[in-house]
Amino acid sequence: MKTLIVIPAFNEADNLAQLLPQLCAAVTADILVVDDFSSDGTVETVRNQGLTCLRLPLQLGAWGATQTGIRYAKRHDYDFVLTMDADGQHVPHEIAGLLKAANNHQYDVIIGTCPQRVSRLKKIAWRFFKIISQIRIEDLTSGFRVYNKKAIDVLADKTASLLDYQDVGVLLLLLRADLKITEIPVKMDIRKDGKSRVFSSWLVVFKYMLQTTTLCIANIGAKKSQ
Amino acid sequence: MTTLTIFIIGAVLSVSILYLVRKGKLHGPYATWWLMVAVFAIVLSSFPKIIDWVAIKVGITYPPTLLLVVSVSFILIRMLTMDLALSRKEQKIRRLTQRLAILENDLNKSDSVHTDHNVPD
Numbered sequence: 001m002k003t004l005i006v007i008p009a010f011n012e013a014d015n016l017a018q019l020l021p022q023l024c025a026a027v028t029a030d031i032l033v034v035d036d037f038s039s040d041g042t043v044e045t046v047r048n049q050g051l052t053c054l055r056l057p058l059q060l061g062a063w064g065a066t067q068t069g070i071r072y073a074k075r076h077d078y079d080f081v082l083t084m085d086a087d088g089q090h091v092p093h094e095i096a097g098l099l100k101a102a103n104n105h106q107y108d109v110i111i112g113t114c115p116q117r118v119s120r121l122k123k124i125a126w127r128f129f130k131i132i133s134q135i136r137i138e139d140l141t142s143g144f145r146v147y148n149k150k151a152i153d154v155l156a157d158k159t160a161s162l163l164d165y166q167d168v169g170v171l172l173l174l175l176r177a178d179l180k181i182t183e184i185p186v187k188m189d190i191r192k193d194g195k196s197r198v199f200s201s202w203l204v205v206f207k208y209m210l211q212t213t214t215l216c217i218a219n220i221g222a223k224k225s226q
Numbered sequence: 227m228t229t230l231t232i233f234i235i236g237a238v239l240s241v242s243i244l245y246l247v248r249k250g251k252l253h254g255p256y257a258t259w260w261l262m263v264a265v266f267a268i269v270l271s272s273f274p275k276i277i278d279w280v281a282i283k284v285g286i287t288y289p290p291t292l293l294l295v296v297s298v299s300f301i302l303i304r305m306l307t308m309d310l311a312l313s314r315k316e317q318k319i320r321r322l323t324q325r326l327a328i329l330e331n332d333l334n335k336s337d338s339v340h341t342d343h344n345v346p347d
Contacts, residue, residue, distance in 0.1 A: 052331060054331050055327055056326075056327045071325070075328060162317050
């Protein structure tokens, strides 16, 4: 079973310098960092570790970078893709558990969840999205996920290229393709959940809420089952 | 008087469009659309009675309303198709960017394989 760990990174040289050695020690899977047009030494940091780093020539955002990794996995015929954040929030020794669950072949997507990490405000936003999208998943925004081949095919497709965030939109797409999703509770390094890109300023939050609400409303009745 | 004004606007518009197409600044389908707009402006300003006639046929008592409603509708439709085109472009740019990054990596890898072969043991 070939597994690829995809890490989207934007100006994460310091965090990656810490994370990558731990990750290499903890897993045997291939590791791919997708550099989202960083201005610091992200690429050099990754290559110094002897790992592969894709460099985007334009900034595409976190999901655009993640999808690049998923397309790379499809091109190189990987069986599983595990996505994780570069900021050290997702801890390497939880990976084994997620991959074991994926290897059971009962589910197409495994999400590592840790609802304790988020603020009350974010929880209210989640509840709102869960009501209007009818998604029965606890942690909507966790980027700590394993996708199998079926899910990779769905997410590598061009319909997924117009999404902006790896959360509700991606989940709706997966559910519409009739894939089975499950959640596994994991420990996350909550201290490092410092600079969430989505919840950074009120204007960004407002834009995010509006876009995601539109996406949810447009998808009412589109998915087959859950 | 207003008829003359609209006629002049239509004429200037069509000449500008033809000029832009000639200079290669306006892409095919857009040029056709704008030329049609110019032709309509010229025709309607030359024969304003057309609007009155159509308005009576569809039961509108104040003919200028017909003109306004139709033109606003067309502007809205055009704006929607513009956003569709922009989304399509955005999608293509994103796909290309991703593909470029992947291919660049493959290229570097095959380059380093070749240089490895050249190094004698």
